[in-house]
Amino acid sequence: MQNYNIMLAGFGGQGILFAGKVIAYSGLIDGRELSWLPSYGPEMRGGTANCSVCLADEPIGSPLVLAPDILIAMNLPSYERFIGDVVSGGTVIVDRTMVDVCPTRHDIQFSALPATQLAEDNGLKGLANIILVGRLLRMTGFSTLESLNIAVEKSVPASKPQMVEFNKQALTLGYEFLDPKECEL
Amino acid sequence: MSEKVLMKGNEALAEAAIRAGCRHFFGYPITPQTELAAYMAKRMPKIGGVYLQAESEVAAINMVYGASAAGVRVMTSSSSPGISLKAEGISYLIGADLPALIVNVQRGAPGLGGIQPSQADYWMATRANGHGDGHVLVFAPSTVQEMCDYASLAFALGDKYRMPAMILADGLLGQMMEPVELPEAITPEDLPLKPWAACGHKNRREHNTVNSLFLVAQELEDSVIEREQRYAKIKAEEQRAELVLTDDADIIVVAFGAAARIARSAIKLVREQGIKAGLVRPITLWPYPKDSIANLLPQAKAFLTVELSCGQMVEDVRLTVNGKVPVNFFGHTGGIVPTPAEVAEAIRMTDKGEQFSLLPYKSKLIATEGGPK
Structure with a gap:
């Protein structure tokens, strides 16, 4: 299978680290090598969070993703900070509710879905992050819906069992969302 | 084989230490080792262990000294500046031939430095964990699985050679998650008794003394050289x-x-x-x-x-x-x-x-x- 170097970025509280954990767990379910590395530096105190996830078939060297082939950006500062680092041919997914941009790059696959809005409209408040993961699955096939559903079960804390079903709904919602292609490339 | 789980390096090390029979943890908070102490705080009370947040790093390492002298598996964890504060206590552990696990999840330094990953405590770890002639065993994990595996190895070799052992990690290894297969758990009762320990015996034997003070120079030299002979054996047999x-x-x-x-x-x-x-x-x-x-x-x-x-x-x-x-x-x-x-x-x-x-x-x-x- 293909190797993926994934960067997820957004505000603290948007579930960036959790979304990264679900992606990482899907790698474990799929029997792949993987790493998950959060930003824990001073920037975290400033309200932004980002997270590097690597999926590969051989042991992972550096877990720090500097040239992502996948970027999920949930706010504008994160989008602006990382869009230039994405490798040519990479995939960029933004939460259009938070990041109202059209890409200036033409060498990437781009998807903007109103994840936060979709979450609110579907009674899944706070799960824009997982909607974006569902969309990523549809665009790249980095894992399977079955593996991601198991990953959700493994990642949701035991103290919040009711969240498993909501997360699964969010995954499906993102997976089935069809990009309106509002951005002309 | 147990199922692989996804864990942070800090948490995997903490769980592995518990599974190696450690029931005593003394520490003081510092980034980026926070999750290790937090894990211990959550788990130790549930399994009849001791988690104690001391008033300082100096107090914590001296609690480690006391617990080790009493013969139990004991550990502390910190990050670079906190390890500097523990240096005196580590020297005392060395001088009294006491095993203990000391975890250093290194951060940028000198001084307060920063909280991002670093390896700049190499000299401190391998040369000068405190004053005097002396060493600690130092293990350098490179994966979350090794954060886990070296915990029991460090305890075992520390007990074998009666000396402190350090796991020298860094913020990257402490914070990252990777799949990890946790070892089978042993309990403190599974561990061999330490005949030298200064613990209660109801006067059924001569009392043991644990001490690093030798006012007669010849006695001090003899004790240091006895330890050097042990170090020579370790250098010959324990390189990895x-x-x-x-x-x-x-x-x-x-x-x-x-x-x-x-x-x-x-x-x-x-x-x-x-x-x-x-x-x-x-x-x-x-x-x-x-x-x-x-x-x-x-x-x-x-x-x-x-x-x-x-x-x-x-x-x-x-x-x-x-x-x-x-x-x-x-x-x-x-x-x-x-x-x-x-x-x-x-x-x-x-x-x-x-x-x-x-x-x-x-x-x-x-x-x-x-x-x-």
Whole structure:
């Protein structure tokens, strides 16, 4: 299978680290090598969070993703900070509710879905992050819906069992969302 | 085989320590080891163990001293500045021949430094964990699985040789998650008794004394030299290193911990360009795996160490190589993690015969000592 170097970025509280954990767990379910590395530096105190996830078939060297082939950006500062680092041919997914941009790059696959809005409209408040993961699955096939559903079960804390079903709904919602292609490339 | 789970390095180490029979943890909070202490705070009370947040690092290490003297498996964890504060207590543990696990999840330094990953405590860990002649066993994990595996190894060898053992990790390994297979659990009752321990015995034997004070110089010299003899045995028998692609290698990269992960990626890059580079990854930093370096000397054109410091372990490589071939250094410090591309470039320069000790300064490479660059 293909190797993926994934960067997820957004505000603290948007579930960036959790979304990264679900992606990482899907790698474990799929029997792949993987790493998950959060930003824990001073920037975290400033309200932004980002997270590097690597999926590969051989042991992972550096877990720090500097040239992502996948970027999920949930706010504008994160989008602006990382869009230039994405490798040519990479995939960029933004939460259009938070990041109202059209890409200036033409060498990437781009998807903007109103994840936060979709979450609110579907009674899944706070799960824009997982909607974006569902969309990523549809665009790249980095894992399977079955593996991601198991990953959700493994990642949701035991103290919040009711969240498993909501997360699964969010995954499906993102997976089935069809990009309106509002951005002309 | 138990199922693999996804855990942070700090948490995997904490769980592994508990599964190795440790029921006593004394610490004081500091980033980036926070999750380790937090895990202990949550788990220890549920399994009849002790988690105690002391009033300071100095108090915590002295609680470790007391618990170890009483014969139990005990540990503390901290990050760089906190380990400096524990130095006096570690020297006392060494002087009293007491085992204990000390975890250093290193951060940028000196001073308060920063909270990003670093390896700049290499000298402190291998040379001077406090005053006096003495050493601690030092293990350098490079994966979350090793954070877990070396916990029980450190406890076992610490008990065997009656000396403190350190796991020298860093913020990257502490914070990252990887799949980990946790070991089978043993309980404190499964562990062999320590006949030297100063614990209650209801007057059924002579009392034991645990102490590091010897006012008669001859007695002190004898005790220190007895320990040196033990160190000689450890140096002969306990060196550990992993060799990666060294069979045909003529450029030998030496790196431990997080830096070894980057070096591994870099070696993959340069191998695609036909450079025969291999990696020696020290697992024990004390005793230093000199034999692994020495065995590769006949085939090596040059060595390159890669460290998250201004160049500390490079001195141990130079001591072993003893001037026979060049030993180069490349590193970042202060919490910056080198990129595989940078390290690959350092390997290519080494392959071309250049001799250097280089640190990137304000995006420019600068020489840190002699040599053409």
